[in-house]
Amino acid sequence: MHEHLKPILEGLLFLSGDEGITMEQLLDCLEEVSKEELEETLDTMMKAYLENTHGIELVRFGGVYKFVSKESIHPYAQRLFSSTKMSTLSSAALETLAIVAYKQPITRVEIEEIRGVNCDMMVRKLLARNLIKECGRTDAPGRPFLYEVTEEFMDTFKLESLKELPDLPEFKEERDEELFE
């Protein structure tokens, strides 16, 4: 372990607040330290802050490390701060995001084929909220845009990377199983 790194990282992460810090930024800043050392120290810190004695935790969503207050603090924060508004995402938005996350890069028409509804407006809303972004075009007629999820998406859904996406449920015929009941 690299005990001397911990206070430095704690201080820097505190200062950076909700902007957070990426591994690349840390490597630039702490030239003499290897990526492995940093990762190891950050992992240890993440575990340490999970302890009940702490009201904040260290998270890494979409490759960005940052401190956030724990869920348990939220009721108190609501009393203390006036602007702790919660925003909501509609189920239509959630569905569309799920499709993009699993199928990216994907065109709007492909999303529409799965959802069975027009998604023009929804795609524009998700772009405006920076939850998806354009990532090139296909060669299909009209050269439609391809979309993928953003780092903000990862942060919004507590994901370190797309590898963490839950497995898509499989729906299988159940008749076979009934035979053995």
Added chain:
Amino acid sequence: MHEHLKPILEGLLFLSGDEGITMEQLLDCLEEVSKEELEETLDTMMKAYLENTHGIELVRFGGVYKFVSKESIHPYAQRLFSSTKMSTLSSAALETLAIVAYKQPITRVEIEEIRGVNCDMMVRKLLARNLIKECGRTDAPGRPFLYEVTEEFMDTFKLESLKELPDLPEFKEERDEELFE
């Protein structure tokens, strides 16, 4: 000692950031806790954070408790924050500048209404960078400052006058015209 208080205070102090929290605010927020209990817990925390393992410390200046980074991490902070992305304006900064440029003179609260987020920090940053300046006050309660863009802003964006700013497109609730594809 009141172990259960520590994580709550840590979380709230973290969230309050630069503003910090006063004893009165804490007493309001944590009704069931006495001033003595709070002071005792905060004192213990102040001592704990002084340890070398921490990069932040808990201070009380002018009756306000807040976390600040320790001197020892400032050299690293200097490298991190001067080397990263600071030569370009963040999109939050651009948005705020655009609002001021199009709507000036404008108060901070009006900017916040348009952006939908707290802009206190951002306004101060832009003032510090001399991209916006105060230009009087309104008669509204609290007589808030009005802001406008500076000569430096014009230089930065290569504008001779604000009349050169491109016209704004109209954003209406758009109807889906591509229902049939």
Added chain:
Amino acid sequence: MAFTIMIDQFEGPLDLMLHLIKDNKLDLFDLDMNILTDQYLQYLNAMESMHLEVASEYLAELAGLLEYKSKKLLPREKVVIEEEYEEDQREKLVKRLLEYQRYKEVSAQFEQKYEERQLMMSKPISEETNKWVHTVTEAEIDGNPYDLIKAMNRVLRRMALSHPLETRMTVKELSLDERVVQIKKRLRDFVGKMSFEDLCSDCDSLHMVIVTFLSVLDLIKHKEITFTLDAQDVIWIIKGEVVYA
């Protein structure tokens, strides 16, 4: 049958179909298209009768269901029924329903994560960092007016979009009842048989074609007209009830 659930509780026609399948305890892997189509049609009719706008997507899917059903219903000797084609259509729909269901289910997990994340908060970047930020000379900022307008666009777009995400965008369209009246009027003075295409000559959108088609179905149901299909698959509309010889 009482429909207590409103159409806007569904995310689209596939969602509605999944609901109807579950509600009627249909087997998705051996889907009874007749029951599904009837239920679906009843549902849309109920919505229409409550003067609720039914989005075009629902009608488009209805057209598919009706096509399948009508091929099944028509006298066998009159139409060459391609069993394979029909099975394909059914399988295609089941495949789409299954695919859609996967994303629908998984999005519930997204929602949970989202709610958890909403309870975790952070603070803005510390003011202290200003003093280090300031070491970069202002001259290095390379702004251009386009960045500004792009930023303003983002702001305005967000404002325009900050209405409830659920607002359904539907163009005000001709209702089924209005169309039935129109068609009756046109057929009143018409002698002989009119092709469905002619009937649609005043349609300026797919939606209107579908409404016209639904009106024809409605008129058939009420025995005001009947129809035949010729070898070229042209639908001919005939006034009055015709008894198949």
